[in-house]
Amino acid sequence: xxxxxxxxxxxxxxxxxxxxxxxxxxxxxxxxxxxxxxxxxxxxxxxxxxxxxxxxxxxxxxxxxxxxxxxxxxxxxxxxxxxxxxxxxxxxxxxxxxxxxxxxxxxxxxxxxxxxxxxxxxxxxxxxxxxxxxxxxxxxxxxxxxxxxxxxxxxxxxxxxxxxxxxxxxxxxxxxxxxxxxxxxxxxxxxxxxxxxxxxxxxxxxxxxxxxxxxxxxxxxxxxxxxxxxxxxxxxxxxxxxxxxxxxxxxxxx
Amino acid sequence: xxxxxxxxxxxxxxxxxxxxxxxxxxxxxxxxxxxxxxxxxxxxxxxxxxxxxxxxxxxxxxxxxxxxxxxxxxxxxxxxxxxxxxxxxxxxxxxxxxxxxxxxxxxxxxxxxxxxxxxxxxxxxxxxxxxxxxxxxxxxxxxxxxxxxxxxxxxxxxxxxxxxxxxxxxxxxxxxxxxxxxxxxxxxxxxxxxxxxxxxxxxxxxxxxxxxxxxxxxxxxxxxxxxxxxxxxxxxxxxxxxxxxxxxxxxxxx
Numbered sequence: 001x002x003x004x005x006x007x008x009x010x011x012x013x014x015x016x017x018x019x020x021x022x023x024x025x026x027x028x029x030x031x032x033x034x035x036x037x038x039x040x041x042x043x044x045x046x047x048x049x050x051x052x053x054x055x056x057x058x059x060x061x062x063x064x065x066x067x068x069x070x071x072x073x074x075x076x077x078x079x080x081x082x083x084x085x086x087x088x089x090x091x092x093x094x095x096x097x098x099x100x101x102x103x104x105x106x107x108x109x110x111x112x113x114x115x116x117x118x119x120x121x122x123x124x125x126x127x128x129x130x131x132x133x134x135x136x137x138x139x140x141x142x143x144x145x146x147x148x149x150x151x152x153x154x155x156x157x158x159x160x161x162x163x164x165x166x167x168x169x170x171x172x173x174x175x176x177x178x179x180x181x182x183x184x185x186x187x188x189x190x191x192x193x194x195x196x197x198x199x200x201x202x203x204x205x206x207x208x209x210x211x212x213x214x215x216x217x218x219x220x221x222x223x224x225x226x227x228x229x230x231x232x233x234x235x236x237x238x239x240x241x242x243x244x245x246x247x248x249x250x251x252x253x254x
Numbered sequence: 255x256x257x258x259x260x261x262x263x264x265x266x267x268x269x270x271x272x273x274x275x276x277x278x279x280x281x282x283x284x285x286x287x288x289x290x291x292x293x294x295x296x297x298x299x300x301x302x303x304x305x306x307x308x309x310x311x312x313x314x315x316x317x318x319x320x321x322x323x324x325x326x327x328x329x330x331x332x333x334x335x336x337x338x339x340x341x342x343x344x345x346x347x348x349x350x351x352x353x354x355x356x357x358x359x360x361x362x363x364x365x366x367x368x369x370x371x372x373x374x375x376x377x378x379x380x381x382x383x384x385x386x387x388x389x390x391x392x393x394x395x396x397x398x399x400x401x402x403x404x405x406x407x408x409x410x411x412x413x414x415x416x417x418x419x420x421x422x423x424x425x426x427x428x429x430x431x432x433x434x435x436x437x438x439x440x441x442x443x444x445x446x447x448x449x450x451x452x453x454x455x456x457x458x459x460x461x462x463x464x465x466x467x468x469x470x471x472x473x474x475x476x477x478x479x480x481x482x483x484x485x486x487x488x489x490x491x492x493x494x495x496x497x498x499x500x501x502x503x504x505x506x507x508x
Binding site for chain 1: 321371376377416448455503
């Protein structure tokens with residue numbers, strides 16, 4: 001039996017908890033959170049505490065809190081001889097420095113409150129300072145996910161950067177599109193099938209082959225018309241830069 | 255029975271043909287294509303021709319060819335008293351000028367060869383110069399799609415622009431992410447669950463609420479680190495511009 005203590009009560013902690021819960025060999029024996037409100041979600045299901053001094057001895061402590069707080073909470077953990085891991089894409093393993101046995105348990109996914117996630121589909125990237133701890137993290141990871149990779153801090157940083165490009169930036173594009181439709185009294189809903197298909201297409205073709213649109217075709221007339229239609233200079237700048245970059249990528253003369 | 259002639263043999267023509275085929279009240283009596291090769295897909299299923307003079311009399315002619323060729327083919331159609339429509343998002347209805355009875359049948363989707371599309375999910379945007387033709391287009395549209403809208407050329411142009419933001423630009427972001435991972439020997443596959451979830455999230459929240467990431471949080475340290483990690487100046491410029499725009503959007507001080 002692997003005894004787990006979760007440090008944090010946000011989306012990552014909740015989704016991890018729900019993934020661990022049905023596993024016979026994994027036991028979340030405690031959840032730590034600063035505020036009683038954050039612990040509400042967990043309190044009928046396991047022990048909870050707001051006092052670091054009250055932490056139970058466990059096989060592994062999984063820190064699921066915001067990046068800037070990892071360093072501080074790591075310092076404050078009362079144990080020094082136990083495995084401590086964090087779940088951040090961008091923070092190096094050295095942030096857990098006071099702990100000899102440290103590791104990373106990074107799920108590459110966007111988690112939202114109230115949105116159910118099939119954890120089996122979430123790729124996990126693992127790192128540990130000691131081989132036996134890496135083995136333990138792998139066995140925990142494989143219990144909840146179909147995709148478990150070893151990745152060093154350098155690779156993990158790159159994954160996090162790539163995630164910004166496939167999640168944060170596209171989502172911002174969705175916001176811009178929503179505004180554009182609202183200008184003409186059209187509902188954002190009509191774009192959802194296209195958004196889904198854009199993602200699903202990658203099952204059968206590379207993004208390089210899936211690229212379409214006026215920039216890909218070098219259709220200067222449409223590119224000009226579109227730029228003029230964008231009244232917000234912020235948006236026309238984005239349109240221009242991305243279109244130019246796509247044209248360069250495909251060797252289309254500007 | 256509505257007799258349809260399709261002008262064009264590309265992805266839109268193929269997907270429309272497949273959507274019309276099972277409909278008892280719709281009959282694609284002929285497909286026109288310049289090249290024999292393009293007509294191969296259709297030739298066992300309906301009549302095909304490469305001669306405009308050989309076009310059959312039909313209820314409606316649906317032009318599914320590239321934007322720049324619409325004007326020319328419209329001029330060359332041998333009939334003047336029949337309904338002629340095109341399927342383009344960006345070309346105005348006036349491009350069909352020689353025809354009294356003209357219309358638009360615009361499917362808002364990205365179609366790819368060999369990728370099956372559930373046409374029921376594809377929103378259709380319709381326009382016609384005469385009310386009875388609009389009614390006819392609506393009945394054709396409703397037979398194959400669950401979402402049929404009337405939209406004037408101005409709205410349609412905006413839809414097409416919005417589609418660039420939700421399809422072309424995100425797909426380009428996927429290309430950049432793929433390159434970034436390959437730099438560190440990581441497979442693009444690991445990003446696919448995140449890409450799908452980014453699209454699926456919109457079922458339960460607005461893109462405004464779904465926005466996450468360092469720009470949204472105003473996490474200057476990560477923003478700086480990421481910019482430095484992007485060796486291609488084209489990509490760091492994109493990163494900077496989009497991150498600044500997100501920060502402005504959420505009122506985060508730069």
